[in-house]
Amino acid sequence: MLSKTEIRILDLLPSSGLNNSDAPIQCQTRVVPFPTDIEFETLSYVWGTVQDVTNISVDGNDVPITTNLAAVLRRVRLSDKIRTVWVDQLCINQQDEEEKAKQVSLMGRIYSTTSQCLIWLGEIGQDISLSDAQIALDFLHYLSEGRRKQEGTSELSASVDFDSVEALREPMRALYTIGLKNNPWWARMWTLQEAILPPKACVLWGELSIQWEVLVSAAARWVSLPYDPVMYAYNDALYNILSQVRGFVFAKENRQGPLDTAFRWSFRNASNPLDKVYGFIGLFPPGTLPRVRSCDYGLSRATLYAMFTADLIECQKSLHPIALRCLRNLPESTPDIPRWALDMGVSHIQFSMTVDGNDCAWYLMSTYDCYNACGETTIDWSRFRYDQISNTLELTGYMVDSIVVAGPGPRSRIDEPDTSNVSRAGVVRLIQDWYGIAEEFYKSQPRHESTYDTNSFPDSFWKGLVGNIKVDPELFPEGEATSEDIALAKKFVQTGIKNEIYESIFGNIAHRQMIITKTGLLGFGPNHAEVGDQVWILSGGKMPFVLRPSEGQSLSTNELLFIGSSYIDGIMEGEAIELDKPATDIVLR
Template sequence: MLSKTEIRILDLLPSSGLNNSDAPIQCRSRVVPFPTDIDFETLSYVWGTVQDVINISVDGNDVPITTNLAAVLKRIRLVGEIRTVWVDQLCINQQDEEEKANQVALMGRIYSTTSQCLIWLGEIGQDISLSDAQTGLDFIYYVSEGKRKQEGTSELSVSVDFDSVEALRGPMRALDSIGLKYNPWWARMWTLQEAVLPPKACVLWGQLSIQWETIVSAASRWISLPYDPVIYAYYDTLYNIFSQVRGLVFAKENRQGPLDTAFRWSFRGASNPLDKVYGLIGLFPPGTFPRARACDYGLSPATLYAMFTADLIEHHQSLHPIALRYLRNLPQSTPELPRWAFDLAVSGPQFAFTLDGGDYGWYLMSTYDCYNACGATTIDWSRFRYDQTLNALELTGCMLDSIAVAGPRPRGEEPDTSNLSRAGVARMIQDWYQIAEEFYQNQPRHESIYDTNSWPESFWKGLLANIKLDSDSFSEGPATSEDIALAKEFVRTGSRNETYYSMFANLVHRKMIITKTGLLGFGPHHAEVGDQVWILPGGKMPFVLRPSEGQSLSTNELLFIGSSYVDGIMEGEAMELVEPAIDIVLR
C-alpha cells in the first residue's frame, strides 16, 4: 500500500514498431516519493462502465481497465520511447480503501505538479468525418486568433469558408459531439480539477489534438465578438463548449470561493457520490475543509455532505451555506441528509419548480447578502459544533414567532409537471392576497406588536423580496415604488414586465407565510403552520425551523426548513424584540 508521501507512476512502453493501434498495451509501474522530480503527464478522461473492460499488461500481469482508458493509452503511446503518465485507474489500488483515501487527498497536488494534462474527449464518432472534425478544431483556432491557420500547419486542414453557414454545418455538427450536451467529460466532477489545476493541457479527440490554451482564448474572444450571423447560427454548439471553458477559467483564476464553486459545479456527476465532495477539495489550499479533507470512503453521503457544509460555514464565516434551499423528495436526494446540509447529489432535476420555464437556480446564492436580519450579531463560534454522531449542527438562535398562516404551495399546471405559467402565478398571488386580507381582518389589534394596517405594503414588497433583479438573478438594488406598481400590474394582467425576474425567482423558492403576531413574509414551500421563525446570530436572513416531535424542550432540537424573507425584520429590527440567543440543535 502506498503511504501518504508516495505515488505510483506508469511507464507506457512503446509499441515496438508494430502498428500502434494493434500492438498490446504494456506498462511498468514505479513507486516514487511525492513530490517528485520525475516529469510525468496526467490523464483526464471518463472511465466508462466497469463492465466494459479489456486486459493490458502491467509489470507482466494482466490488469483489466475500461475500454475508454485503453483507447487513450493507445493514442498517446509513443513509437520509440517510453511515456510516463499518472492515471487514477492504474496508479491507485482501487480495491484498497485506505490507499484510495490517501491518494485522492493528494490528487490536487498531483495535477498541479504534472508537466501536462492530456484531456481525452474520446474517439471521433463513426458518423463524423475526419475532415469535419479537423475543420471544427480549425474553426476554434480561427475564433481564438481571428485568422486561419497558416498553410501547412495541419495536413488535414481543408479550405472552408468560415463565413458560410452551410459550409460549417458538418464541422459544427462535429464540435457539437464534443460539447456539454453530448460528451460526458464536461459533466464529471473529477474532470473539474483535472482541467483547472495543471499548468498546461492538451485536448485529444481521436487522432486529433488542440491546445487547451487555444480553446481558452477562443472562449474569451467569443463572448465579446460583435454579432455575426454565421457564429450566431451555431450559438448553442459554441455555447456548450465555450461557456464551460470560461467557467473553468474562472475557477483557475480563483474567482470563486468554495461555496460558489460547490454550487456552480454540483451538476457534475460522479460514480461514487462521495466524490462530489472529494473532487472539489484539491481546488483549494490544505485546511479549507478540515473535516472532509480525510477523503474517508467509509462515510455515508449524508454524513460527508453535512461535514462539508459545516466546513463551508467555518471557511466563509457565514451561514449562507444553510440558506440555500434544501430540496426534498427529488429522485437524486440523498437519504438521511440533515435538512440544513447542502445536497451535492442533486445534480439532475435541480429545482422542484420552474416558472414560465425558468428555474432561477442562482437566486438564493446571489441574494443572501442583500439582507442583515441578524443585525450586529455574529456566529458564536464557541457554541458552533458539528456532531458527526447525530449528524446535527449545534449553534445558537433566537426564536421570534410562530407561523399562523402558510399559503398554499405552488403546483404545476399539468399533472406530474413542475412548471407554472404566468397566469397560474397571478391566480396564486391573488389567492394569497385574499388569505392575508382575511387574516388581518380577524386579527385582534391588541395581540399584534406590528402595524397590521401596513400588511398590503409588506405583501407586495415580499413578493419581490424587496429587491430588483436582473435577468441573471443578481440584485440591482432595493425594490422601488415603481417596481411594486409593476408587480400589481402583473397580477392584474398576467403580462410579463420588468418585475418578472424578481417575482418569479422569489416564488420558485417560497410561498406566503404570516406569523401569529402579524409578520408577513415568504418562506420555504414546505413551511407549515406551527413552524417557527428564528434569527440565528450571524444569519443574514430569518430561518424557518420546526420543533422536533417527541423531543423535550430542554434539548432545543429543531428541524431545519429553510431561509425566508419576512418584511420588517430584514435589517436587524427583530434583534430588539427577541430573547437572548440559546443553544439549539439543527437536524
C-alpha cells in the same frame, strides 16, 4: 499500500513500430517518492461502465480496465519510447480504501505538478468526417486569434469560409457532439481539478488535438464579440463548450470560493457519491475544508455532506451554506441527510420544481447578502459545533414568532402533465390565491400593534413577492425594489405578461410560499413550511430561518428541524434582534 508521501506512476511501453490499434497495451508501474523530480503527464477521461472492460498487461499481469481508458492509452502511446503518465484507474489500488483515501487527498498536488494533462474527449463519431472535425477545431483556433486566419491552419480547412453559416454546418454539428450536452467529460466532477490545476493541458479528440489555452482564448473572445450571424447560428454548439471553459477559467483564477464552487459545479457526476465533495477539494489550499480533507471513503453520504456544509460555514464565516436550496423527496436525495446540510447528491438540473421552465437555482445563492436580519450579531464560534455522531449543528439564535398561515405551495399549481413546472398562468393564479388568503386573514384579525414596524399588509405582500429586490435575468441582484418595480409586479399579476420584474417574482416563488405569523408578520418562506413552524433569527444569519420544533423532544434541549431561509417583511434589517436579550442555544437537525 502506498504511504502519504508516495505515488505510483505508469510507464506506457511503446508500440514498437506495430500498428498502434492492434498492438497490445503493455505498462509497467513504479512507486516513487512524492513530490518527485520524475516528469509525468496526467490523464483526464471518463471511466465508463465497469461492465465494459478489457484486459491489458501491467507488470506482466492481465489487468482489467475500462474500454475508454484503453482507448486513451492507445491514443497517447508513442511508437518509439516510453510515455510516463499518472492515471487514477491504474495508479491507485481501487480495492484498497485506505490507499484510495490517501491518494485522492494528494490528487490536487499530483495534477498541479504534472508536466501536462491529456484530456480525452473520446473518438470522433462514426457519422462525422475527419475533415469536418478538423474544421471545427480550426474554427476555434480562428476564434481564439480574434477571427483572423493564422499560419499553420490545417490544409483541410484552408479553403473553408469561416464567415459562412452554410460552410460551417457540418463542422458545427461535429463540434456539438463534444460539448456539455453530448460528451460526459464536461459533466464529470473530477475533471474540474484535472483541467484547472495543471500548468498545461491538451485536448484529444480521436486522432485530433487542440491546446487548452486555445479554448481559453476562444472563450474569452466569444463573450465579447458583437452580434455575428455565424456565432448566432451556432451559438448552442459554441456555448456547450466555451461557457464551460470560462467556468474553468474563473475557478483557476480563484474568483470562486468553496461555496460558489460547490454550488456552481454540483450538477457534475461522480461514480462514487462521496466524490461529489472529494472531487474538488484539491482546488483549495490545505486546511480550507478540514473535516473532509481526509477523504474518508468509509463515511456515509449524509455524514460527508453535513461535514462539508459545516466546513463551508466556517470557511465562509457565514450561514449562507444553510440558506441555499433545501430539496426534498427527489430520486437523488441523500437518505438521512440533516435538513440544514447542502445535499451535494442533488443536481440543480433535476430541480424539484421549475417556474415557467426556469429552476431559478441561483436565486438563493445570489441574494443572501442583500439582507441583514441578524443586525449587529455574529456567529458565536464558541458555541458553534458540528456533532458528527448525531449529524446535528449547534448554534445560537432568537425565536421571533410562530407561523399560522402557510401556503399553498407552488407545487399545488403544477399544471403541465408529467412535469414539475408551474406555467406563467399558474404563477398568476397562485399569487392571486395568496393575496386573497392574506386579505381574508387580516380582515378577520384585530389590528396588530406590530413590534417590528411592518408596513400595511398589501405593501408587505408585494415587497415580499419580489424579496424587496430586483434581479437581472441571471438572477443576480441589481438593487432594492422601487415603487416602480412594485407597480410592475402588480401589472404582471393583472396581465400575465413578462416585464422587467418577473425574474424577481419567479426566483422567489420557485423556492417559497406565502407565510403569515401569529403577530401578523407576512413573508415568503420555504415550500416545506407548515403551520406551527417558527421564524428564527440565527446569530450571524442574514435572512430569517424557518425551524420546526422536534417531536418528542424536551423543551430544554431546543432541538429544531431546519426547514429553510425566508423573507419576512419588516425584520430583514435587524429589527427583530433585541441585543439586551441573550441568544438561545439550539440544535439543528
